[in-house]
Amino acid sequence: MYKATIFVTLKESVLDPQGVAVKGSLHTMGYNQVSDVRIGKRLEVSLDAENKEAAEIAVTAMCEKLFSNPVIENFRFELEEV
Amino acid sequence: MYKATIFVTLKESVLDPQGVAVKGSLHTMGYNQVSDVRIGKRLEVSLDAENKEAAEIAVTAMCEKLFSNPVIENFRFELEEV
Amino acid sequence: MIEPTAEQIRDQQLYKEMGLTSEEYEQVKGHLGRLPNWTEIGIYSVMWSEHCSYKNSKPLLKKFPTTGPRILLGPGEGAGVIDIGDEQAVVFKIESHNHPSAVEPFQGAATGVGGIIRDVFSMGARPVALLNSLRFGELESSQVRYLFDNVVAGIAHYGNCIGIPTVGGEVVFDNAYDGNPLVNAMCVGVINHKDLQKGVATGAGNPVIYVGASTGRDGIHGATFASEELNEESEEKRSAVQVGDPFMEKLLLEACLEMVEKKMLLGIQDMGAAGLTCSSAEMAAKGGQGLDLNLDLVPQRETGMTSYEIMLSESQERMLLVVEKGREEEVIAICNKWGLQSAVIGEVTDGNQYRLFQHGKLVAEIPVNTLVDDAPVYVREEKVPAYYVANESVNPAEALVNIDANEALTKILQSPNMASKKYVYQQYDFMVRTSTAVRPGSDAAVVVVRGTDKALAMSTDGNGRYVYLDPVNGGRIAVAESARNIVCSGAQPLGMTDCLNFGSPEKPEVYWQLSKSIDGMSEMCEVLQTPVVGGNVSLYNETKGQPIYPTPVVGMVGLIEKREHITTQAFKQANDVLVLLGDTSIELGGSELQQAYTGSISGRAPVLDSEKEKVLQQAVLSVIRQGLVQSAHDVSEGGIALAIAESCISGNVGAKVRLETEHDAAQYLFSETQSRILLSVPQEKVEAVIEVINQFQVPAQVIGEVTGETLEVHVNDQLVVNRSVSELTNLWEEAIPCKMTASSTSTN
Amino acid sequence: MRSAVVVFPGSNCDMDLVHAIEDVLGEEVHPVWHHESDLSSYDAIFLPGGFSYGDYLRCGSLATFSPVMEAVKKEAETGKLIVGICNGFQILTEAGLLPGALMRNDHLQFRCELEPITVERADSAFTRHYEQGETVQIPIAHAEGNYFCDEDTLQKLEENGQILFRYADQNPNGSLANIAGITNEKGNVLGMMPHPERAIVDWMGSPDGARLFTSMLAYWKENQQ
Numbered sequence A, B: 001m002y003k004a005t006i007f008v009t010l011k012e013s014v015l016d017p018q019g020v021a022v023k024g025s026l027h028t029m030g031y032n033q034v035s036d037v038r039i040g041k042r043l044e045v046s047l048d049a050e051n052k053e054a055a056e057i058a059v060t061a062m063c064e065k066l067f068s069n070p071v072i073e074n075f076r077f078e079l080e081e082v
Numbered sequence C: 001m002i003e004p005t006a007e008q009i010r011d012q013q014l015y016k017e018m019g020l021t022s023e024e025y026e027q028v029k030g031h032l033g034r035l036p037n038w039t040e041i042g043i044y045s046v047m048w049s050e051h052c053s054y055k056n057s058k059p060l061l062k063k064f065p066t067t068g069p070r071i072l073l074g075p076g077e078g079a080g081v082i083d084i085g086d087e088q089a090v091v092f093k094i095e096s097h098n099h100p101s102a103v104e105p106f107q108g109a110a111t112g113v114g115g116i117i118r119d120v121f122s123m124g125a126r127p128v129a130l131l132n133s134l135r136f137g138e139l140e141s142s143q144v145r146y147l148f149d150n151v152v153a154g155i156a157h158y159g160n161c162i163g164i165p166t167v168g169g170e171v172v173f174d175n176a177y178d179g180n181p182l183v184n185a186m187c188v189g190v191i192n193h194k195d196l197q198k199g200v201a202t203g204a205g206n207p208v209i210y211v212g213a214s215t216g217r218d219g220i221h222g223a224t225f226a227s228e229e230l231n232e233e234s235e236e237k238r239s240a241v242q243v244g245d246p247f248m249e250k251l252l253l254e255a256c257l258e259m260v261e262k263k264m265l266l267g268i269q270d271m272g273a274a275g276l277t278c279s280s281a282e283m284a285a286k287g288g289q290g291l292d293l294n295l296d297l298v299p300q301r302e303t304g305m306t307s308y309e310i311m312l313s314e315s316q317e318r319m320l321l322v323v324e325k326g327r328e329e330e331v332i333a334i335c336n337k338w339g340l341q342s343a344v345i346g347e348v349t350d351g352n353q354y355r356l357f358q359h360g361k362l363v364a365e366i367p368v369n370t371l372v373d374d375a376p377v378y379v380r381e382e383k384v385p386a387y388y389v390a391n392e393s394v395n396p397a398e399a400l401v402n403i404d405a406n407e408a409l410t411k412i413l414q415s416p417n418m419a420s421k422k423y424v425y426q427q428y429d430f431m432v433r434t435s436t437a438v439r440p441g442s443d444a445a446v447v448v449v450r451g452t453d454k455a456l457a458m459s460t461d462g463n464g465r466y467v468y469l470d471p472v473n474g475g476r477i478a479v480a481e482s483a484r485n486i487v488c489s490g491a492q493p494l495g496m497t498d499c500l501n502f503g504s505p506e507k508p509e510v511y512w513q514l515s516k517s518i519d520g521m522s523e524m525c526e527v528l529q530t531p532v533v534g535g536n537v538s539l540y541n542e543t544k545g546q547p548i549y550p551t552p553v554v555g556m557v558g559l560i561e562k563r564e565h566i567t568t569q570a571f572k573q574a575n576d577v578l579v580l581l582g583d584t585s586i587e588l589g590g591s592e593l594q595q596a597y598t599g600s601i602s603g604r605a606p607v608l609d610s611e612k613e614k615v616l617q618q619a620v621l622s623v624i625r626q627g628l629v630q631s632a633h634d635v636s637e638g639g640i641a642l643a644i645a646e647s648c649i650s651g652n653v654g655a656k657v658r659l660e661t662e663h664d665a666a667q668y669l670f671s672e673t674q675s676r677i678l679l680s681v682p683q684e685k686v687e688a689v690i691e692v693i694n695q696f697q698v699p700a701q702v703i704g705e706v707t708g709e710t711l712e713v714h715v716n717d718q719l720v721v722n723r724s725v726s727e728l729t730n731l732w733e734e735a736i737p738c739k740m741t742a743s744s745t746s747t748n
Numbered sequence D: 001m002r003s004a005v006v007v008f009p010g011s012n013c014d015m016d017l018v019h020a021i022e023d024v025l026g027e028e029v030h031p032v033w034h035h036e037s038d039l040s041s042y043d044a045i046f047l048p049g050g051f052s053y054g055d056y057l058r059c060g061s062l063a064t065f066s067p068v069m070e071a072v073k074k075e076a077e078t079g080k081l082i083v084g085i086c087n088g089f090q091i092l093t094e095a096g097l098l099p100g101a102l103m104r105n106d107h108l109q110f111r112c113e114l115e116p117i118t119v120e121r122a123d124s125a126f127t128r129h130y131e132q133g134e135t136v137q138i139p140i141a142h143a144e145g146n147y148f149c150d151e152d153t154l155q156k157l158e159e160n161g162q163i164l165f166r167y168a169d170q171n172p173n174g175s176l177a178n179i180a181g182i183t184n185e186k187g188n189v190l191g192m193m194p195h196p197e198r199a200i201v202d203w204m205g206s207p208d209g210a211r212l213f214t215s216m217l218a219y220w221k222e223n224q225q
C-alpha cells in the first residue's frame, strides 16, 4: 500500500484571483506584512502497487490525465509506503 | 522574508465529496488500485517578520481566523526563511 | 469508544447532556419498563427534541387553519400539497438551519437547502424553485460580513449545483440577530396528483431500503443542537455540522423521481434531522407497524461506528424507502444506473416494536409509538413583557419631526435592509430550468408551469420588528404582506408555510410572543383563506441570554391562471397614471424612518385590519385579471416613498407625484400603514380601474404619473423630493456592495 | 436535423436545451446518457450546462472520462456541429476539443445575469442569423467562466476568427480578451459561457438566443445535399 501526496499549483504565469483576494482580506485584517498568497490543491491518494516504481508510474499518469490541467497547472508528488 | 506553506485538510470524520467523486472517476478510468482520495488546500504565503517566531505566531493566527474553519478542518504549516 | 451502561446513564444523569430532563428520563423508563441503554436514550433524546417533536409549540400550532377546498395534504408529511388544477399540485415547505449556519455558515446554509429539497422530492414532486429568508447582525461587523458572505455562497453552491433556481427571498440586517443569524430555506415543487408519496412503512415482511450517501460520524446530535441556545461551547460541538454534496443529491433526486414514475414505492422519507432514527421510526409509527433494522447492512463511511452513532448520524443526501417484497432488485437497478449506493437494511414487522440489531445482537428495542406519539408536550407560561407595556404610551411620531424628505429617501434607500439585494441574488442561478418569468427584484417571483398556461407566484416575508412591538398585528402583517406580494404579481394566494424563529420558550415573555403572533397569523390565514400546509419551528435563538426579535417567516405560494396576468412592480411607460389604493395614517412604530433617525424601535407596530386587507387584495387581483394595470407594488417598509422609488428604479423611469395631507410631509411619505398597493395604469383605463376598485369599496386616489427621468414628489404643492432616478438607482444598488468591499473573503 | 443532448451525472441544463431545441426548431432531439458510445446517428451534439460530477476537482474535468466523450471526439472529426454551453464549454476545453481553460471568475463569486454579448462573426455555422458586430442579450450563470490561454493560442484564435462571442460591456468574469465563446479551427465545435437556451422568448428576458439554433439548422440544411 502506498500513499501519494500530490500538489497541484497554478503556473507562475497564471494569475491566481483567489490568492489575490485572500491577500486583500489579510491586509484588511491588518496583516500588511503579507506580500503574496498563492492557493493550490493537495491530494492524498492511497493505492495498491507491486512496488514503488509501479506506484510512481500510476500516480504520474493520474496527475497528467486527471489531477492537473497542463494549460494552467503544474504538479509534483511525494510517495511513501504505508 | 518568510515563506509559509500551509495545508488545510478536512477532518477525518468529515465527508469529502470531492475526494469521493474523484475516486469514482479513477475507477472508471481503470485505476481500481486506488482505495481512497482526499482533497485539501495548499496555500503559499510570503510574509515579512522580525524572526521565525513572530512569523509563526502570525501564520497561526491567519490559519485560525481565515484559512480554515476548526469546525470541519485542520491545518498545519511549514515555515522557511527565504 | 466505551459506552456508558444503563446504570451509569441513570446515576450520572448522562441523559441531561443529551437534552432530556429527569422527568423525561422517568417517562422513558416507564415506556420501556426498564432502564434504557445508551443507544435507546440517544434515540429518545433526538425524537423528543423540539426540532423533531415540537414539544413546546404543538399546542400553539393547533391554532393554524390547515384545511381548505384546494388542500390535498396539510402539515405532517415532508411538505404540504395544494391542488392547482389539471390533476397537478404544488408542494412546498420552509425550514430553518440557523444554528449550523452560525457555526459553519457555508456548509450550514448549504445543507439547509439540501434538506428542504429532499422534503419536497420525497413527496414525489419535482422541485422547481427555492427561496430563502435570512437575518444577520449589521454589516459594520466583520464577523457579520463573514457570515453573510458565506451563507449566501453556501445557498448558491447547493441550489446552483443541483439545478433548482433560487428565485426569491429576503435579507434583513439588525443587531437583534448578531451572533444568531437566521437561515430559512424554502423549496417549491410541482407534482401530478397520482404521483403523491407518503412517508409510511406498510406490509409486514416488506423490505426497508437505504439509498444515498454513506453514514459517517457527522452531524451527530444535530437535532438536539438545533434546539439549544448558542453559546461559546457550541464552537466545540464540532461534529454537529455536516458537509453537503449537492451532486449526490442531484443523483438521488433523479433516481427517486424515476422510482416514483415507475410506481415502485410504498413509502419514502428523507433522513434529515435525527437521521435514520427519525425517518424509520416515523415511517413505522405512521404505518402502524413495527420495524427491524440490521445496522451491519447500513453503508458506513467510517469504521467501528457504534449503533448509537449510526442511528444518530445526520449525514446528508440519504433516503429511506419501503417497497413491496420482491421489487428490491428494480430499486437497486435504478440506484446503480445513477451511481448511487443502496442496501436493504431491514423489514417491516407486525406489532409495534422498533428493533435494532448489530453484530448479531439486539441493541435497542422500543415501542415505536412512544417515540412519536408519546413525546412530551409542554404548555408554557405566558407573560406580557415589560417593554410591551411601556411602549403603550410611546408616540413614535414625536421623535420624527422636521425631517427633510429628500434626505430621508436617500438615507433609507441606502439602508442595507431597503437597498437592492442584487449582491445576493446575482450569486444564485435564478434561471436554470428556464421557467422563471419574474426573477428576483419584484414583489414575488413567478415560475411558469411548462405545458400549461399557468404559473406559480412565491414570496417569503416576515418583519421581526413589527412582531416584537406587537405580536398580534405583526403576525397578521407577516401573512398579509406575503399574500399582498403574491397578489401584486397577478396570483391568487393558495396557502402558506411558516418558519417560527423565536427565543427560548422557557421564558414566559418569549412564549407570549410566540403565542400571540400565532394568533395574529391564524386570523389572517382564516380571512385570506390561505391555510398553513406545513412549517418549521426554531426555538432557543438566543446569544448570551438575549433572544432575537420574534421572527415568524411566511412563505406563500399563489396561482396565476394565465401567463398574461403576470405583473411586476416596475413602472412601464411614460404617461401611465399612478393610483394609490388604501388609506394612509401616521404609523411609524418599527418603521424604517424610526430606525434610520433614532437608531432603535419603539411604540406599536402598524395596525392591520384583516377585512380591509382582504378586499384590497380582491380588488387588485380583479383589475389585474381584467388586464387594466401595468404594474402593481405592495406598499410596505419605507412607506409610499419607497414604493414609488422602487417602481421607478425597476422601470428605469421617473414619476411626478402630488399628494395632499394634513400630516407632516416626511411622516406621511414614510408611514408604514398597512393594506396599501400602488398601481400604474394606462391613461385610458384609469376610469375603469377606479370603477372596479370602488365596487370593492377600497379607497383609491390618483397621485401622479410616470414621466421623465426624475422622481418628483409634491406634498401640499411643495416639492419635497426631487432626485434623478439614475442617482437613486446608484445609491440603492451600491449600498450593500459598498459595505462588503471590506469583506473577509474566506478560502472556500 | 437530429440533435443529441448529452446527459452527464450532474448536468442540469440538459432538459432546458431539449425544450429550447423543440420549441425553437421543432426538430428531433434526444437526451443521451453519458454511457452511450455511438453518436453517429445525430447531426448535432450539445453538451449542456450544469455541474457534471459536481464540478469536483476542476469544472468539466471528470466528465471527460465518460464513454460518450470518445464518441463526441469522433463526430467532431467528421465535421458535425458540436456545441458546449457553460459546463459543456468547460468539458470541451478539458477534453482538448477546444484550446485554453476556464478558470474561476476573477471576483470569485457565481454570477447570474442577462449579459450583453457581441457577435464577432456572422458567417459561422452558429451565427448566420445574427448581424456582424451585433450586441445581443444572453444570460450567463457560472462561477468559472474566466477564459485563459497562452499568448500564442490567443493570437491564433484572433487570426483564425475563432472568437465568436465577446462580452460587450463589463467583463463579468475576467476572461482574456473578453472572450465569451470560441470555436475550434475548423469552425464546427463551439464552446460558449452564455446560455442561448435561456433566451428564446420575450418572457425569459430576451429572445436573442433562439437565432443560434436557427443558424445551426440553416447551416445543416445547406450542407445536406
Ligand SMILES: Nc1ncnc2c1ncn2[C@@H]1O[C@H](COP(=O)(O)OP(=O)(O)O)[C@@H](O)[C@H]1O
Residues within 6 Å of the ligand: C131, C132, C133, C134, C166, C167, C168, C169, C170, C171, C417, C418, C421, C424, C425, C428, C439, C440, C441, C442, C443, C444, C445, C460, C461, C485, C634, C636, C637
Ligand atoms: N435572500 C434572497 N434570495 C433571493 N432573492 C432575494 C433575497 N433577498 C431579497 N431577494 C429579492 O429581492 C427583492 C426585494 O426583496 P424585499 O425588499 O424583501 O421585497 P419585499 O419588500 O417586496 O418583500 C425580491 O424580489 C426578493 O425576492
Ligand SMILES: [Mg+2]
Residues within 6 Å of the ligand: C443, C481, C485, C634, C636
Ligand atoms: Mg413586499
